[in-house]
Amino acid sequence: MSNAQQFDTRPQGEIPVESPLAYSMQRSGTPKAKAGTKVTMRERPFLGQLTLRGGAIVLDEALREVLGLGLPGEPLGLVQDKAGERSIQWMSPDEWLLIVPGGEEFDVERRLREALGDAHFAISNVGGGQTVLELEGEAANEVLKKSVAYDVHPRHFPVGKGVTTVFAKATVILRRPSEERWELVVRRSFADYTYRWLLDAGEEFDIAVEN
Amino acid sequence: MFYILCPYCGEHREEEEFHPKGQAHIARPEDPENTSDDEWGDYLFFRDNPRGVHHELWVHAVGCRKFFNITRHTVTYEILEVYKMGEQPSITAENYAAHQAAASADNERNASQGKHQQGVRA
Amino acid sequence: MSQPNRLKTGGRVDRSRQLTFTFNGQRYQGHPGDTLASALLANGVDIVNRSFKYSRPRGIVAAGAAEPNGIVQLGSTEAGQVPNVRATQQALYEGLTARSTNGWPNVQRDLMGLIGKLGGQFMPPGFYYKTFMAPASMWLTYEKYIRKAAGLGRSPNENDLDIYDHRHQHCDVLVVGAGPAGLSAALAAGRAGARVMLVDEQEEMGGSLLSSRENIDDAPATSWVEKTLKELSELEHVTLLPRTTANGYHDHNFVTLHERCTEHLSDLAPSVNGRRQVRARLHRVRAGQVVLASGAHERPLVYGNNDVPGSMVAGAVSTYIRRYGVAPGNRLVLSTSNDDGYRAALDWAEAGREVVAIADARQNPDGELVEQARSKGIRIIAGSAVIEARGEKRVSAAKVAKIDIAGFKVAGPVEELACDTIASSGGFSPVVHLASHTGSRPTWNEDILGFVPSPVKGMTPAGGAHGVYALGKVLEDGVAAGNAASEACGFSAASVSQPNVKNLREGAAVALYQVPHLKATLRGPKQFVDMQNDVTSAAIELATREGFESIEHVKRYTALGFGTDQGKLGNINGMAIAARCLGRTIPEVGTTVFRPNYTPVSFGAIVGRHCGELFDPERYTAMHQWHVENGAEFEDVGQWKRPWYFPRKVNGKTETMHEAVSRECSAVREKVGILDASTLGKIDIQGPDAREFLGRVYTNKWAKLAPGRVRYGLMCKDDGMVFDDGTTSCLAENHFLMTTSTGGAATVLEWLEIWHQTEWPELDVYFNSVTDHWATMTVTGPEARKLMSELTDIDLDKDSFKFMDWREGNVAGVPARVFRISFTGELAYEINVQANYAMHVWKKLFAHGDKYGLTPYGTETMHVLRAEKGFIIAGQDTDGSVTPEDLGMHWAIGYDKPNSWIGKRALTRPDTKRTDRKQMVGLKPKDPKVVLEEGAQIVLDPNHPIPMPMVGQVNSSYYSPTLESGFALAVVKGGHQKMGDTVYLPMADGKVHEAEIVSPIFLDPKGERQNV
Helix, strand or coil, X not given: XXXXXXXXXXXXXXXXXXXXXXXXXXXXXXXXXXXXXXXEEEEECCCEEEEEEECHHHHHHHHHHHHCCCCCCCCCEEEECCCCCCEEEEEECCEEEEEECCCCHHHHHHHHHHHHCCXXXXXXXXXXXXXXXXEECCCHHHHHHCCECCCCCCCCCCCCEEEEEEECCEEEEEEEEECCEEEEEEEHHHHHHHHHHHHHXXXXXXXXXXX | CCEEEECCCCEEEEHHHCEEEEECCXXXXXXXXXXXXXXXXXXXXXXXXXXXXXXEEEECCCCCCCXXXXXXXXXXXXXXXXXECCCCCCCCCCCHHHHHHHHHHHCHHHHCCCCCCCCCCC | CCCCCECCCCCCCCCCCCEEEEECCEEEEECCCCEHHHHXXXXXXXXXXXXXXXXXXXXXXXXXXXXXXXEEEECCCCCCCEEEEECCCCECCCCCEEEECCCCECCCCECHHHHHHHHHCCCCCCHHHHHCCCCHHXXXXXXXXXXXXXXCCCCCCCCCCCEEEEEEEEEEEEEECCCHHHHHHHHHHHHCCCCEEEECCCCCCCHXXXXXXXXXXXXXXXXXXXXXXHHXXXXXXXXXXXXXXXXXXXXXXXXXXXXXXXXXCCCCCCEECCEECEEEEEEEEEEEEEEECCCEEECCCECECCCCCCEEEHHHHHHHHHHHCECCCCEEEEEECCCCCHHHHHHHHHCCCEXXXXXXXXXXXXXXXXXXXXHCCCCEEECEEEEEEECCCCCCEEEEEEEECCCCEEEEEEEEEECCEEEEECCEEECCHHHHHCCCCCEEECCCCEEECCCCCCEEECHHHHCCCCHHHHHHHHHHHHHHHHHHCCCCCCCCCCCCCCCCCCCCCCCCCECCCCCCCCCCCCCEEECCCCEEHHHHHHHHHCCCCCHHHHHHHHCCCCCCCCCCCCHHHHHHHHHHHHCCCHHHHCCCCCCCCCXXXXXXXXXXXXXXXXXXXXXXXXXXXXXXXXXXXXXXXXXXXXXXXXXXXXXXXXXCHHHHHHHHHHHHHHCCEEEECCCCEEEEEECCCHHHHHHHHECCCCCCCCCCEEEEEEEECCCCCEEEEEEEEEEECCEEEEEECCCCHHHHHHHHHHHHXXXXXXXXXXXXXXXXXXXXEEEECCCHHHHHHHHECXXXXXXXXXXXXXXXXXXXXXXXXXXXXCCCCCCEEEEEEEHHHHHHHHHHHHHHHHHHCCEECCHHHHHHHHHHCCCCCCCCCCCCCCCCCCCCCHHHCCCCCCCCCCCCHHHHCHHHHCCCCEEEEEEEECCCCXXXXXXXXXXXXXXXXXXXXXXXXXXXXXXXXXXXXEEEEEEEECHHHCCCCEEEEECCCCCEEEEEEECCCXXXXXCCCCCC
């Protein structure tokens, strides 16, 4: 759509890049796994992240065409491709979060814009503004219970669900892509606070950070 | 701490995810330039403060970011219903008593309301 | 072993182990399983405190949360001080150190007691206020001493060394109380498959069964408790939380629990594997259903001098004997209005101690427990009560007399019975506190002579909590409540077989609260209703005589049920006395409202981990590390940490803020400076109606803004008052990038959404926050273009990239949008790059900027520079009462726009049209060295007598190195018409500053410097 400006924010050459947690990991450390480690955290930085706005029907069609992956059918739904590399999460009745491997987002946006044509929609690149933290391990649920008021019991939070909610005194997007793994999509400016909170909450479970 | 059903997310969420935005159904006058100062003043500043059924506008701020309406009892804090923008409430101050009677008939346990003295909050 | 009151056998304490503890400086011994109270009683410690108001000696009265006297200060170190601990709830541990809360110099020999004695007669409710009322100015002085004398425990003067924690919990069924009703309810709901939480405030679960005389399934009740707990602990979805008090019952089944994790172990939480344990944990529970199985509190009878140590609630006597193996005296007189009280006498007798007599208020007591007492040869005096206790530091005798309850008088001769303990029972009050927290007023139930909870949505009471007392019925009731709760959550009711319990034949109780005395209430010996707050029956009677008719007013006048007590023992007795005095029934008088918390909660538990560096989020920009490494001082702007200024070391000396800011200001005005502006809110706006929408939310025109151009805009609320400002750029015909103030980012986005979603849903437009996606750096100053030209492929020619244009290109090899907007009044480029690459760009700018004198500057310099130009900061120069006209920004108001944009209509209201509104002006102090205080009030005549009429205030004030003078932005009534006038600013220290009203644009009024 020519009426919106698409802008590729990724540089061509070799340019030093810093994830939102680069400073935090340096300052607060990255504890190694111990015998008693019951929860492990890792950052998955530099993913391509696009906020998609528009009607579900046209977006679903365009996404199937471009990615071969449609919108989740329900509110709070999270779908992924087979490899688990591309995911679409329901955020609102007219908003979805699309996460793709870093570097794909500009091309995906371009192709989506083409496919959507004159429909009323919006696509915003938000990849520089948020990062993904993963939590794994038997104590992951306990760490979350110390952090979010949202009910993370498996009966209430099955695989394939995602919510935006309050995390300590910040907010996160909390998702459950698989039985053993939680994902937290964290805003860049709150990433350090979230990281320090998780290190503190996980301390009693010998939290380890994979870097 | 309320537990609020978001009509868009389809499930209950903690109050901390929401912002209250005041009385619902305050329509902006269609033609502001031809609205009298008094009418404009009413629209801007005057709100109901009922003891009982009240319709309120809320937003699921940390969530789907959608605005919606809550019908809430200002004494019991019970949320009687939630409904989306553009919809009308089914429970109002006028029909509340009838609604309660119907609900009580369903549940006799709730029928034995004693005499309650109204007190002050400290 | 010197525990004179410890029985040889019985109880649940571990006699094989000794624990040493200290109370008021004296060392004692107790056993694991003791509470501090049971250990004190075992050691024969009669006086545990002095009373709050009259300083009377007080002893332990109860055995649990209801205890009004045994309130102690815990802790052997300063940092470990814990006030308001109930001795009856505190488990004994080795080395426990406690002190009485009241009493000076000590509880045995209390000087304040003299006042109580002398002043006692003259200390009616309101005494302090009435006595120390004049002169009014002295009240603060009086109050200090009165409070010191009263004493309510003290907080530690050192940081708490312990850590605390929070857990968010969700369950289908929350069962409060693990007595017979709670255990049965949990069992039923747990077997049904529901997610169940069972919480109990005591050291052990089991409640009344831990000291019960009754058998369940032909075995001691405690075996049934063990069996039930075992099954519950094996159910996957059941959580058991002992030592956990449900303290507050809030809206929509939100319950706060206070779990005391290590408080039974030691002063400071012990370490395990080198890791300090959590001392206490606050659980925030959202329950589908709540089963309220909180039991009932026994009511003491209100007789004369009923606070002399040795006076106890009957059930507490049983608990000390049966659960702790402590007989708290030798010779007992029991005063009761019901069968249940007899248990205390039976337990007393079975412990081998003497029961002197039972004064039973009923004419013909005949229940099964009465028969048991008779068969033991215990003397029962029917139709009588203890009307007064004798003794000072311990009960020495009980005065017993026949009483006429209906006539409220003594009906026969008084007999004085020598004894050292008086137990009393006036029946039971269901613990309705939690249900009351929800706002529900309890209902009087005449059958049980008590208030029961009124219906609360999602709550089912069980057992004693709603007046079901017989054990067999309680177990049945618990199962029914558990099943009702789990069914309400969508589970099928479970089958739980009813255990075999022998039902006792019970005689009817009689309603007795205040016991009549020979003398009238106001002249007789003190009858205490609320011992913690020292409220007497006379105080309540006096309150009603003085015209306080509402029980809520009586409560506030007398302090009945105040504070940490929350009316556990005394409230119903207080209501009954008020009812008697007012000639009403108890339900007519009603209850007061019980409030959270049920028992005191430590601040640590409330705070949890939200302390120290985790107290509040700190938001960082992508360049934060650079700022830290380059010595920035930071300023909090909302949650953001923004560099405030960058002090340098000059000759080994660090610059002051004034020096640093002066240097930074000069660098921007003369060379080039750089600011991290990433915190500005950024909203990506797309859609065919984006332009139309902007025209409605901004006061100025947007119809003709072309792609590649930027415009400044003001936003008003519909009352015409400015609430935010910023620039918006046209990225493409249907695509805009809006910036907001740092603090306004979230508010503005919500503002756009509320108008779109509720008023103008027909407009096709979407708003997305991209604040964190972009990092923004402002390069500004006369040398800015030279520096930029070294790093970018964008054509910087002043005619092709003009002021208020934006261009895209590469800066330091990174794709960037560059905006030629200026908040300093100088030539400026705002570079926006994806945040992950920002540090690289920032460092490259410095690598090239050195030769141009590139200087990082912070928010303070930014403020000086913008204020010199008269640029406002929304929220600093505006406060929700300032219109665009008041700001003198007529140029930004599109009165002739076709739509009625937000705020427009209000600008023609008479109030907004007034010419004497506070209007923004500049202020130039007559003395250039003076920097006016922000917030200082402006007057026209400094010699006017106080109060002087104030005409405005200073909003922004700085020292300008460029102007070599202080200067300020202010609002002054009718200020736009007062240019050149002199105004005055009287200060708190008596100085009066003089200033001239000038234009708010102090520098380059034509804007030539930014437009080069």
